[in-house]
Amino acid sequence: MSGADPYALFDAWFGLAQGSEPNDPNAMALATATSVGMPSVRMVLLKGHGPSESGAGGFTFFTNAHSRKGEEIRANCQAALLFHWKSLRRQIRIEGPLTEVTPQRADAYFHSRPFKSQVGSAASDQSRPMPDRQSYLDRVAALTAQYEAAGAVPRPAHWTGFTLAPQRIEFWMDRDNRLHDRRLFTLEGAADALKWTDTLLYP
Known part of the structure; x- marks a missing residue:
């Protein structure tokens, strides 16, 4: 696991997953919690x-902000992501706060989806x-x-996206006899001078 840039390392692993995972290599577990810390x-x-x-x-995903996860994000912006590519025997854990994307970005992604997907989300x-x-x-x-004649559905105001700004990124690689490789990147420093360490x- 060489390299000092966690995004470069993520890209390398994600590229491997895109070439080997047959279904949704971009799938990730999203963990959120209520204001009193009840997780889901x-x-x-x-x-x-x-x-x-x-x-x-x-790292950005899109969702209905009126959903359970949307309500939890509003109440507690701290969240975690987990990528698990079983065939590669690798995981990536990411933690940090979530912020909402701009309406323009939400519009652009919503209308890039197939018409039937737009309908399903709006309904x-x-x-x-x-x-x-x-x-x-x-x-x-x-x-x-x-809306079929128009070929597009207006994006509901509550359908939006969130970006997790990572403060911790851990790369985990399976090894024989559970002698796994684990490498943790942590974002440190003042807001105008952030640096990855x-x-x-230990596994």
Whole structure:
């Protein structure tokens, strides 16, 4: 695990996953918590990543902000991500605060999705109780009829994205006899002089 740039190392591992994982190599577990620390976790898809001019950058996903995870993010912005590529026997753990993307970025990604995916998202009260599946399908049908000619659905204001700005990134590689490799990058320093430091961890 050579190299002192965690984003470069992430890109190398992510590239391997894209070449070997047959289904959603960009899938990641997102852990959030309530204001009193009650945790929950679910799978989401990475839709953008990389450093910013300040060197911090982040990892971006999109969701319904009225969902359980959206409400938890509003109450407690601290979160964690986990990539696990079983066929590669590698994991990456990322921790840090979440911030909402701009409306322009949310618009751009929402309208890059297939029309049916736009409809499905706009019709869903994600994480809310649903009386029966037909109620949801009726919403889908109504929105399809309303916007099919236009080929696009207006992005709901509550459908947005969040970027996790990493403060810790750990790379984990499986080794025989559980003698695993672990390398931790930590972002340190003042806001105008952030710097990644790294160290090896015992497995």
